Amino acid sequence: MAKRKEVKKPVEYLTPEAQKSLADRLARAEGHVRSIRQMVVDHRCADEILIQIAAVKAALNQTAALLIDSEMRACVDTCMGGSSDDRLDRVTKALSAVLKSS
Amino acid sequence: MAKRKEVKKPVEYLTPEAQKSLADRLARAEGHVRSIRQMVVDHRCADEILIQIAAVKAALNQTAALLIDSEMRACVDTCMGGSSDDRLDRVTKALSAVLKSS
Numbered sequence: 001m002a003k004r005k006e007v008k009k010p011v012e013y014l015t016p017e018a019q020k021s022l023a024d025r026l027a028r029a030e031g032h033v034r035s036i037r038q039m040v041v042d043h044r045c046a047d048e049i050l051i052q053i054a055a056v057k058a059a060l061n062q063t064a065a066l067l068i069d070s071e072m073r074a075c076v077d078t079c080m081g082g083s084s085d086d087r088l089d090r091v092t093k094a095l096s097a098v099l100k101s102s
Numbered sequence: 103m104a105k106r107k108e109v110k111k112p113v114e115y116l117t118p119e120a121q122k123s124l125a126d127r128l129a130r131a132e133g134h135v136r137s138i139r140q141m142v143v144d145h146r147c148a149d150e151i152l153i154q155i156a157a158v159k160a161a162l163n164q165t166a167a168l169l170i171d172s173e174m175r176a177c178v179d180t181c182m183g184g185s186s187d188d189r190l191d192r193v194t195k196a197l198s199a200v201l202k203s204s
């Protein structure tokens with residue numbers, strides 16, 4: 001999925017701090033999913049596994065919220081400077097992606 | 103989190119097929135989260151990243167549903183054979199874990 005159509009090269013809407021924070025959160029989520037897989041292999045109780053699955057989902061929600069936050073801030077910055085059409089289009093696309101999946 | 107309190111050794115409620123299916127799904131989810139991290143590093147558009155985050159959440163929901171299915175089937179099997187109290191307790195715990203997080 002990282003390769004669908006050509007890679008759009010957008011305005012860099014992520015500050016280095018936001019990018020690092022997102023990448024760190026995703027790295028933790030990845031390790032968390034790996035540990036859940038081990039719980040399945042170890043035949044751990046379903047309720048314990050389900051609680052960990054819920055925790056990963058919560059972490060992904062927080063990651064999505066952080067991403068939307070960065071996108072919105074970058075949008076306001078760009079729109080203050082003039083060209084707002086493309087930029088607003090990108091924000092509404094992002095919001096629509098979140099709302100469709102909630 | 104794979105190590106909280108002592109490891110309970112439950113009745114093996116997962117058939118080998120269910121266990122493999124769950125482990126495979128979680129392995130795919132892990133790879134998916136890794137590819138999302140790469141999207142963040144590559145400054146891909148927020149809407150593209152959000153769609154992939156939603157896809158991982160959907161995959162985790164399906165994994166949880168499969169786990170509950172296995173737990174319920176094993177519960178019915180055990181309860182038909184007599185001792186139902188502990189077993190029902192485990193199922194209600196599992197359902198409660200899911201309901202709390204939905």
